[in-house]
Amino acid sequence: MEKTIMSEITTTKMPADKFVILLVDDEIDILEYVEDMLSEKYHVLTASNGLEALDILSKEIIQLVISDVMMPEMDGYELCDKIKSNLEFSHIPVILLTAKSGLQATIQGLELGADAYVEKPFHSDFLQVQVASLLKNRDKIKAYFASSPLIHIKSMAHSKGDELFLEKLQNLINERLDDADLDVDYLADRMNMSRPTLYRKIKSISNLSANELINVTRLKKAAELLSEGILRIYEISEQVGFSSHKHFGRTFSKQFGMSPKEYVQSLQRNDP
Template identity: 55%
Template sequence: MKAKANLLLVDDHQELLEFIADDLCEYYHVQTTNNGIEALQLLESETFDLIISDIMMPEMDGYELCQRIKENIAYSHIPVILLTAKNSIESKIQGLEFGADAYIEKPFSPAFLQAQITSLLKNRLKVKNFFINNPLAQIQSIGINQSDQEFLEKIDEIILNHLDDPKFNVDRMADILCMSRPTLYRKINVVSSLSPNELINLTRLRKAAEMLTQKKFKIYEISNLLGYSSATHFSRNFQKQFGLSPSEFHESQIAKS
């Protein structure tokens, strides 16, 4: 059974908050809070797939909350939908400038909000699946914004620089990034749907695919260069990940040239 996505609703209007939560709880796990400060505190201890926030709130409005989320590397991947009674083009532009992924005017149809949520979550899943299953996909393609893309490019660079280091692991990666192991694990998992170890393995296989397209190396040479115990082990991993063997992938690249 597919797990429900976790949503965070932020609004100081309790009646509206309860109305939205009641409408969404059949399809998602929903948590609520009344202002941006409380929302940021929740983000420190909980993982959310999407955030819906009103704009006009005391203490911290939705614009600032969205900006704080998008500027924090630990949370910047989370899609944010802003709700507002303002219907001017200027307010929409402002919301997008603060990093909002969608902007919905009040009053709104619950069905329209549902459609926006579904679209954002499905699009992210499609991008992740394409990256995981395509040998030549670029890792930054799964980044939802510039901050995430830069983070993923850094991760890719670190892994590629340590492909021949048998002692390289998640703890070492966390040290290099000056992040805690739990924060790094959560960030990588939410952005890519992979664990850090799975991402390391996938990066090694993607490097192998790149080398196969260059047509300069034999399969056993690539296996040795990338630290696999044998060409058989390498071929088995490649086939399991991408659905075709290294030799089949190599032949497909020759056919395209």
């Protein structure tokens, strides 16, 4: 079987319709077995230890990591700890695979932030259910945030680090909400991140590009202002950075499934 190699990683185009999973294990047989199991539904990248895995994580948008515990160079526990303590990766769910049994081994993995702990030998159906459940739950939260006018950005956070990251990002956008020229370069500079790093982080957490997140943040602020019932729609559109209230209306409708006027009417109907 042809394996993913490090020299290909930076140039490989990932399928847009598949989640990307990073599989980490120093045993080739296990890598091939789990890769075969998951590759029909997911795009799978592989690494033989934690150091290789961190290198891949710094270059690709990864939705989930499955890692063995016992490995050379950097074991699964240390890898999990580095993922969960690094602002760039902390949102990524981690499943640890181990031949160790017993409550203490499970507790150790969970204390380091692992989202699931699977003992070897495992049934393929069990691992696939764990993977699907973690990805589905994260995807539901992302979709709910994007389609719900008043849901806060922090609803997508899966760690304190993510929460602080998202809060800082939203504050930066809100500070220049009326500036139609607000762009990704400004956010990357203020977040002390490179543009590619910021893009990967935002995309992984929200399924949105940085520009899309800026737009959604504008629209959510508009929804908040609409709910207050003080400003007119055209005033709100200017306040959140739209040069045309007609363009604002079309964009609002596309994002939330109703026009600003219909949104106000829905709030009035639900007001006791």
